[in-house]
Amino acid sequence: MAQPEMRLLDRHGRIVSGDEWVGLADDAPTAGHMAVVVSLKRFLAERDVLLSRDFRLGVRLDPNEGPEALAPDLERISAIFVAFPVFRDGRGFSTARILRSRYRFSGEIRAVGDIARDQLFFLLRAGFDAFELRDRDHEAAFKWAQDSFSVVYQPAADHAAPAFARRAHPPSEGQF
Amino acid sequence: MYRYDEFDETLVRERRLQFADQVARRLSGELTEDQFKPLRLMNGLYLQLHAYMLRVAIPYGVLNSVQLRALAGIARRWDKDYGHFTTRQNIQFNWIRLGDVPEILEALAGVEMHAMQTSGNCIRNVTADHFAGAAADEFLDPRPYAELIRQWSTLHPEFSFLPRKFKIAVTGASHDRAAVQLHDIGLHLKPGRDGSPVFAVFIGGGMGRTPFVGPLIRDELPADALLVYLEAALRVYNRHGRRDNLYKSRIKILVSALGADRFSAEVEAEYQAMRTESPPFPPEELARIRHYFAAPPFETLPADDPEFQALRARSAAFDRFCRTNLHPHQQPGYASVTIALKPIGGVPGDCSAAEMEAIATLAALYSFDEIRVTHEQNLVLPHVREADLFALWEALHAAGLATPNAGLISDIIACPGLDYCDLANARSIPIAQAIAERFADMDAALAIGEVKIKISGCINACGHHHAGHIGILGVDKQGEEFYQIQLGGRADEQARIGTITGKGLPGPEIPDAIERVIDRYLALRLDSDERFIDALERLGRTPFEEALHHGAA
Incomplete structure (x- = not known):
């Protein structure tokens, strides 16, 4: 489903070749596909049919669409595609965190849209595990994002130990 | 620290x-x-x-x-x-x-500082009461919580691409010196019913082109639940704050559109859900942080150092300084000293390298090595022995840093304005300088008492004009600088947005106009204890507005 100029990367920064996911327009037939991605609107309208078919199902969430409506069906949804139409729109970060921490969603959460190296660090922490990256030098971009910080302050979906959990020894008396 | x-x-x-x-x-x-x-x-x-x-x-x-x-x-x-x-x-x-x-x-x-998150659509550097850990009216030191917020908000995985910038302020005292109700989130630390610390949480205050005093969204939030609650509030904002219009993207617009009750219910629902999802923040970490803010090794001293009182009686100039630039300390025999960066004719908030070095030396000598920056663009030495005040004052005086005008009419907040800023419509600094020069007589200024003048060079309100007892906003009218005057704003625990009065005035007329307002106040006040803002609230703004505009030549 990745655009030609995009590269699809997994959570380790490896290129995924042969992306199996096919994005469907709301009126396109589903027949003949192994894995389809539909809009939330289509999912809600055709839920029972879509869930009964033997393809793998993904749902695309736009920034103004939260994951709540999918909650009862998340066990039968394989992937959530979270759209970032513009770089500065950070709503998708909340979507991913809610999916991981509230609904314990274990399928793929893919960041699609205007994704560049500067968001990658945050996307990884928020629980994304697939990225349609626009940087040409995707390997360097991913490495840059992954290697930038060895310390984080918050617990997040990447399970990196926050600084407070790594701090072993309280400061000695009399220090201020 | x-x-x-x-x-x-x-x-x-x-x-x-x-x-x-x-x-x-x-x-x-x-x-x-x-x-x-x-x-x-x-x-x-x-x-x-x-x-x-x-x-x-x-x-x-x-x-x-x-x-x-x-x-x-x-x-x-x-x-x-x-x-x-x-x-x-x-x-x-x-x-x-x-x-x-x-x-x-x-x-x-190299000195544990950085420039992270001082701009951009993220959680900005957290601010606090500049007398934290020192003020006599403090319930609990807010700095450990501020540090907790600093760490939590740094490179936050969810909140680094917010609709707009986000400012959090904390106070732990009864008198609010951190303007918490004028921030995206204002936190007031206070004793709960059982004496354990709780926060009153104000959300949706702010200045800019659409000023609001933040409503109380959550009272009595247990202090150890602070980060979860902040996370919940930020999530509601990140998901639902407007992103279609730069000028309507701050959280105040969301709170105002939903209404405080509905916004509060949304945050509460998110907060309750979050509490079950992640382990509570470890109390050891707050204890670790709090350790750094232990009180310095104060001496046990009498409350009123007799030598200090004698020196005040002997030197009128020292006494003048003490009347305005000292703040009561929680430790008997100590005071907090404001170093006003408001010399008459100077640029509010500017400080030369030599001045910074002089202040650093004095902080090491007299204030347990600590300095505070105030949102009123002054510096503070928070912990000075009364017995050292005279020597400190002499040293400040020698360095040109003893202007005795903290809290007075020439202690003006001003943004950089059109002298520096890309966004400004008008200059702020020359207006501040002209007003300060008009009230350069320190005895007269002391007789006038507390007046807070705040000047912004554009509608973004970096100079806090909405919260000035007298607020001044620079506007551009066909290439000419004009200044709108507002009356009655305040940034304390009774926060209020000032009311715009009449037409804008050209810059050169501002000092006269301010002087007429002050003359009217002096004529109308009950006694010298009734401050300008008190008289304004008792009498309404009409007499002052008349003086402002109708006395014009």
Whole structure:
């Protein structure tokens, strides 16, 4: 489903070749596909049919669409595609965190849209595990994002130990 | 004060290296200015009218003398020998070359400082009561919570691409000196019913073009639940705050659109859900942080040092200084001293390298090495023995830093305005200077008493004009600078937005207009204990508005 100029990367920064996911327009037939991605609107309208078919199902969430409506069906949804139409729109970060921490969603959460190296660090922490990256030098971009910080302050979906959990020894008396 | 451990130090170093790489990519042409802009704005670097401006974070306004010396060193080496303390308790350097920025950040990191999140659509540097840990009216020191917020908000995985910037302020005293009700989130630490600390949480205050006093969204939030609650409030904002219009993107617009009750219910629902999802924040970490803010080793002293009182009786000038520039301390025999960066004719908040170094020396000598930056653009030595006040005052006097006008009419907040700022419509600094010169007589100013004048050069309100007892807003009318006057704003626990009066006035008429208002106040006040703002609230603004506009020649 990745655009030609995009590269699809997994959570380790490896290129995924042969992306199996096919994005469907709301009126396109589903027949003949192994894995389809539909809009939330289509999912809600055709839920029972879509869930009964033997393809793998993904749902695309736009920034103004939260994951709540999918909650009862998340066990039968394989992937959530979270759209970032513009770089500065950070709503998708909340979507991913809610999916991981509230609904314990274990399928793929893919960041699609205007994704560049500067968001990658945050996307990884928020629980994304697939990225349609626009940087040409995707390997360097991913490495840059992954290697930038060895310390984080918050617990997040990447399970990196926050600084407070790594701090072993309280400061000695009399220090201020 | 807080000291970095290896983790804090590593994170700042890694961020510095990352930004140095971004600067190098810009300088080599790999990044265009358009691509570089969002990156530099995540690290406090602005392109102003004449040069780059670097805004350095001073977390909750707390500095030690080594840090202040380092700031002086940056001013000397890379700027024009001065810096500008801001209404956000930060410092700005106005004449920076892009190529020098990595070295400046290295110098800052050497003293546990940085410029992270001093700009951009993220959680900005947290601010606090500048007398925290010192003020007599304090219930509990807010700084450990401010430090907790600093760490939690740094490179936050969910809240680094918010609809707009986000400012959090904390106080732990009964008198609010941190303007908490005028912030995106204002936190007032107080005793709960059983005596354990709780927060009153105000959300949706702010100034700018649509000013609001923040409504109380949650009272009695258990203090140990603070981060979860903040996370819930930020999530509601991140998901539902407007992103279609830059001017309607702050949380105040969301709170106002939903209404405080509905907003509060949404945050509460998110908060309750979050509490079940993640383990509670470990209390050991707050204890660890609190340890750094233990009181310095105060001596046990009598409340009124007799020698200090005798010196006040002997020196009228010293006594004048003490009347305005001291604040009551929680420890008997100590006081907090305001060093007003408001010399008559000076630029509010500007401080030369030599002045910073002098203040650093005095902080080490007399104030357990601590300095505070106030949102009113002054500096504070928080813990001074009464017995040392005279020597301190003499040293300040010798350095030209003993202007006895803290809280008086010439203690003016002003944004940089059109002298520096890309966004400004009018100049602020010359207006502040002209008003201060009009009220240069310190005895007369003392007789007038507390008056807070705040000046902004544009509607973004960096000079807090909405919260001024007298607020002044610069506007551009067909290429000419005009100034709108507002009356009755205040930034304390009775926060209020000032009311616009009549038509704007040209700059040269402002000092006369202010003087007429003050004359009217002096004629109408009940006695010298009735402050300007009290008289204004008792009488309504009409008599003052008349004086402002109808006395004009």
